[in-house]
Amino acid sequence: MPPTGGINQFPHINGQRPKVTGKFVVIESAEADRSLVETSAFLIEKTVESYCGEVTSIKKNKKRQNFRSNKVAASAENLKKLEKLGELKVRVFEHKTLNTCRVVVPCWEAINDPEEEIATKLKSQGMIGVKRIMRKTNGKLEKTSLLELTIDSPNAPTTIKIAYINVPTRPYYPRxxxxxxxxxxxxxxxxxxxxxxxxxxxxxxxxxxxxxxxxxxxxxxxxxxxxxxxxxxxxxxxxxxxxxxxxxxxxxxxxxxxxxxxxxxxxxxxxxxxxxxxxxxx
Structure with a gap:
């Protein structure tokens, strides 16, 4: 589904916009003694689609209690209104980690700018976190030109505009x-x-x-x-x-x-x- 904010707030960069594929949403049983395993898969599909349109993917987790639906056609906010699947009470919420992404960008021009200031300047591009990547030389931490950016979207843009510079991004792979x-x-x-x-x-x-x-x-x-x-x-x-x-x-x-x-x-x-x-x- 199109995210409500976040990636839709990105300005046009070089005439292109990042691809929008939607939010990741979790549907979970709200009853301690019952799980979604007992609910018909056809009923789940029909009910979810009645709230948000076509669903391209619904997956169960390994405990067989939660379902995750992503890339839905309507608003995530509408799906959050779902309270029951048949006779089963459920709760719906956005996935805690899959709806944001992190990228790394190099920018020597901003090496002396505080992280808080950079975050404020990039907020309109969906930025919700900025961290300077440091390196240790002879036992001392030194600044690098690399910034780790957290974006309020599942999908990362190919470039970020820092001041007047279009900076290419690459995925951030945590250790x-x-x-x-x-x-x-x-x-x-x-x-x-x-x-x-x-x-x-x-x-x-x-x-x-x-x-x-x-x-x-x-x-x-x-x-x-x-x-x-x-x-x-x-x-x-x-x-x-x-x-x-x-x-x-x-x-x-x-x-x-x-x-x-x-x-x-x-x-x-x-x-x-x-x-x-x-x-x-x-």
Whole structure:
């Protein structure tokens, strides 16, 4: 559905407007003892379309309790009025993360401008967040020309107008979320009940700052690198999953399934090529 604000507020840049594909909306059971699994799929489709027109996609989450509909033809605000599916009470709300996007832009001309001022100037283009990307040199943080911009839309424009400059954008791929206590992926240290582990050897109960033990990765069990190394295949898989998630505008769980399927396909192709070479030599 056309977003109410956000991307519709973008000015014309080089005669083009970013593509509008709509909002991501969640429909959830409002009854603790019942879920949408019990409701007819045909009834769901018919009811949702009566509120917002044609729906191109409705997906269930892995718990089989929530449905997400996106790219609908009418206003998200209209769909939020839905209160019942048949006899089941439901609540409807916009997805917490899929309705915004983040991009990175380089702009040396704005390197000395405060982030708050840049955010104010870009507000009319749907900007809701600006963060300066820093780098560490000789132990000190230094400014870079790169800005991380959060946009109130699922779809990123190809350029952003900063003052008089049309700046090209590229997707922002966040680093994999890793706990600094147990060194595993998918959560942060604040809520981790595990003991502190050494990033170098993966063991506990010693001063990790003075660790001289051989490196060992807690995630892949390799003795060729530490747990913080980007050589770790688990880190590489997490990074690939995040890229799929951002590029396809899907949840992390959906991206994980796609990444696993891609790895299985690549492994099968590699094995097939290796076997073909072996048979040809023989």
């Amino acid at each position: 994999p979320r890793r706990c600094f206590k147990c060194l595993k992926y998918g959560h942060i240290a604040a809520g981790c009940p595990s003991e502190q582990l050494c990033w170098r050897c993966g063991e506990k109960s010693h001063d990790e700052g003075k660790c001289d033990r051989p490196e060992k990765c807690i995630n892949c069990r390799s003795e060729q690198h530490a747990s913080t190394s980007n050589k770790c295949p688990v880190w590489q898989n997490e990074t690939a999953t995040i890229k799929i998630q951002v590029d396809n505008k899907i949840t992390f769980e959906e991206a994980r399934k796609m990444a696993n399927a891609n790895r299985a396909t690549n492994y099968a192709d590699t094995l097939k090529k290796a076997l073909n070479k072996t048979f040809k030599r023989n």
